[in-house]
Amino acid sequence: MPNGRMEFMGDIYSIWLREMIRYVRARSRVVTSLITPLLWLIIFGTGFSNSLSFGAGGTTNYINFLAPGILGMTVLFTSMFSGMSVMFDKEFGFLKEILVAPVSRTSIVVGKALGGTTQAAIQGILILGLSYFIGVRISGTLGLAAALVLILVTMFFIGMGFVGLGISIATRLENIEGFQVIMNLLVLPIFFLSGAFFPVTSLPNWMKALVDINPLAYGVDALRYAVTGLHTYALMTDLAVVIGFFVLMTVVGSILFRNVR
Amino acid sequence: MKAIVTKDLVKKFEDVEAVKGINLEIEEGELFGLLGPNGAGKTTTISMLCTILKPTSGLASVFGHDVKKEPSTVRGMIGIVFQEPSLDDNLTGKENLDFHGRLYKVPRNEIAERISDVLELVELADKADVIVKKYSGGMKRRLEIARGLLHHPKVLFLDEPTLGLDPQTRLHIWEYIEKLNREKKITMILTTHYMDEADQLCDRIAIVDHGKIVAMDTPDNLKRDVGGDVVIMTVPNGSEQLKTTLEQLEFVKSTQLVDGTLRLSVDKSETAIPVFLDVARQEGIAVPSISLHEPTLEDIFIKYTGREIRAQEAAGGFAGHGPGRR
Numbered sequence: 001m002p003n004g005r006m007e008f009m010g011d012i013y014s015i016w017l018r019e020m021i022r023y024v025r026a027r028s029r030v031v032t033s034l035i036t037p038l039l040w041l042i043i044f045g046t047g048f049s050n051s052l053s054f055g056a057g058g059t060t061n062y063i064n065f066l067a068p069g070i071l072g073m074t075v076l077f078t079s080m081f082s083g084m085s086v087m088f089d090k091e092f093g094f095l096k097e098i099l100v101a102p103v104s105r106t107s108i109v110v111g112k113a114l115g116g117t118t119q120a121a122i123q124g125i126l127i128l129g130l131s132y133f134i135g136v137r138i139s140g141t142l143g144l145a146a147a148l149v150l151i152l153v154t155m156f157f158i159g160m161g162f163v164g165l166g167i168s169i170a171t172r173l174e175n176i177e178g179f180q181v182i183m184n185l186l187v188l189p190i191f192f193l194s195g196a197f198f199p200v201t202s203l204p205n206w207m208k209a210l211v212d213i214n215p216l217a218y219g220v221d222a223l224r225y226a227v228t229g230l231h232t233y234a235l236m237t238d239l240a241v242v243i244g245f246f247v248l249m250t251v252v253g254s255i256l257f258r259n260v261r
Numbered sequence: 262m263k264a265i266v267t268k269d270l271v272k273k274f275e276d277v278e279a280v281k282g283i284n285l286e287i288e289e290g291e292l293f294g295l296l297g298p299n300g301a302g303k304t305t306t307i308s309m310l311c312t313i314l315k316p317t318s319g320l321a322s323v324f325g326h327d328v329k330k331e332p333s334t335v336r337g338m339i340g341i342v343f344q345e346p347s348l349d350d351n352l353t354g355k356e357n358l359d360f361h362g363r364l365y366k367v368p369r370n371e372i373a374e375r376i377s378d379v380l381e382l383v384e385l386a387d388k389a390d391v392i393v394k395k396y397s398g399g400m401k402r403r404l405e406i407a408r409g410l411l412h413h414p415k416v417l418f419l420d421e422p423t424l425g426l427d428p429q430t431r432l433h434i435w436e437y438i439e440k441l442n443r444e445k446k447i448t449m450i451l452t453t454h455y456m457d458e459a460d461q462l463c464d465r466i467a468i469v470d471h472g473k474i475v476a477m478d479t480p481d482n483l484k485r486d487v488g489g490d491v492v493i494m495t496v497p498n499g500s501e502q503l504k505t506t507l508e509q510l511e512f513v514k515s516t517q518l519v520d521g522t523l524r525l526s527v528d529k530s531e532t533a534i535p536v537f538l539d540v541a542r543q544e545g546i547a548v549p550s551i552s553l554h555e556p557t558l559e560d561i562f563i564k565y566t567g568r569e570i571r572a573q574e575a576a577g578g579f580a581g582h583g584p585g586r587r
Contacts, residue, residue, distance in 0.1 A: 007366065
């Protein structure tokens with residue numbers, strides 16, 4: 001039914017558009033959310049750069065090693081926050097306006113996820129651009145163009161996945177207070193156990209196991225492969241996991257969102 | 262065709278029955294009011310009509326479309342002004358309307374004109390590009406009414422449209438509602454616990470109490486039903502005997518004693534008042550004040566429920582958190 005499909009796409013676009021207007025309007029939030037990752041990168045990266053190096057012959061210094069991790073962090077935080085913004089819509093009543101509209105629940109979830117992912121990608125690209133000035137170089141075995149494509153593709157899938165996770169959580173939470181709890185008990189561990197800061201090859205077994213079930217670890221691994229050429233898992237494994245995560249979270253998010261009111 | 266029909270409509274929340282079998286038939290173009298205290302089941306009833314809640318049992322339809330079987334069709338035909346604010350504070354008035362227009366598939370080549378039409382109607386044209394965060398409470402309400410109309414709904418639901426607004430703004434909102442109903446012939450269903458609002462606006466009123474309709478008619482007929490005039494006497498505590506005595510007078514049609522106020526519906530008020538005072542004096546009861554008025558919806562409400570709607574509201578703090586509200 002092409003007409004129905006047109007409407008579906010139109011609804012996704014409408015939801016996406018609102019997310020983007022809100023994003024552009026919240027300029028101070030955009031700037032603040034750039035500062036945190038840049039501080040990590042500049043202070044941590046510079047601090048460890050002289051004492052740590054990676055790769056065969058130590059060719060990759062710490063700041064280059066850290067940069068993909070910080071990209072992953074930016075995408076994680078931006079997309080989780082975006083997904084959980086469903087809760088603010090709920091709290092401030094706007095969700096009702098969307099829920100009673102003649103719009104399918106799936107298009108709302110997909111539109112939200114695309115909006116959050118677009119924001120995450122913009123943040124990521126800004127970080128990547130700014131990190132050039134503190135010495136981060138794309139120096140992997142892939143060419144520059146292929147590396148950039150891999151970065152964008154990876155950011156897209158982990159972004160979509162984490163917005164989906166954020167939406168899923170938001171549908172189950174009763175109030176905004178739960179937001180902080182989730183941020184501390186879920187988002188930070190996901191970040192810390194993603195291999196953003198350190199190589200995950202020589203970890204104790206229990207910790208390696210936690211890293212292995214963390215979808216962000218595969219996202220960071222793919223990003224690191226694009227930026228530095230270093231990797232823990234095979235690239236195909238990375239991509240399969242992040243795509244699988246995206247599909248799973250979109251489906252789960254849509255199902256949970258169907259029962260929201 | 263009837264705009265709204267419900268048959269034995271029931272909604273249960275776990276073990277609480279919020280709506281206990283409501284039957285309604287609302288004509289196209291009618292301005293219909295659901296009047297009752299907080300927690301009476303008004304919002305729950307219209308939430309089912311708006312497809313927000315699924316009925317536990319019974320039928321509800323909007324222009325012949327069943328709310329359970331064809332929710333999307335129903336959603337496209339109705340507009341809703343919620344009790345609680347539901348605007349995006351970070352968008353401008355115009356952006357809120359534009360978003361709504363997209364969701365409701367208003368043709369893109371008409372959207373600009375429609376937005377300026379509805380903004381004109383609620384006198385917000387000059388605030389179109391202001392972020393909603395900066396609107397006053399009354400302006401937000403008006404914007405929500407404008408939004409409810411943007412997609413030219415056949416039925417507009419207004420849930421407590423003037424709750425929490427100052428008297429002047431209320432009058433303004435009433436004017437818009439009347440104008441819309443009269444000029445655009447939109448069927449409207451509003452819920453309210455304000456007697457004057459229901460009296461002023463509605464063609465017909467259903468009085469809802471504890472999830473049931475206890476009376477339904479035009480405001481005038483309802484008032485005629487109480488009949489004659491209403492005498493209100495302030496009486497001390499323990500005046501039940503006085504009530505019983507007065508009840509037996511032949512020109513007294515009905516009596517209610519609520520919180521030290523004795524209400525008597527009478528045929529001939531001019532002659533009744535001296536008699537009442539005489540009787541009170543004989544029983545040794547001092548009556549600090551006595552007054553006379555034409556019957557209002559308040560009297561009707563008391564007649565059917567045995568309570569004052571305002572007293573209910575004051576005591577009903579917890580009712581606000583009950584299942585009927587959200």
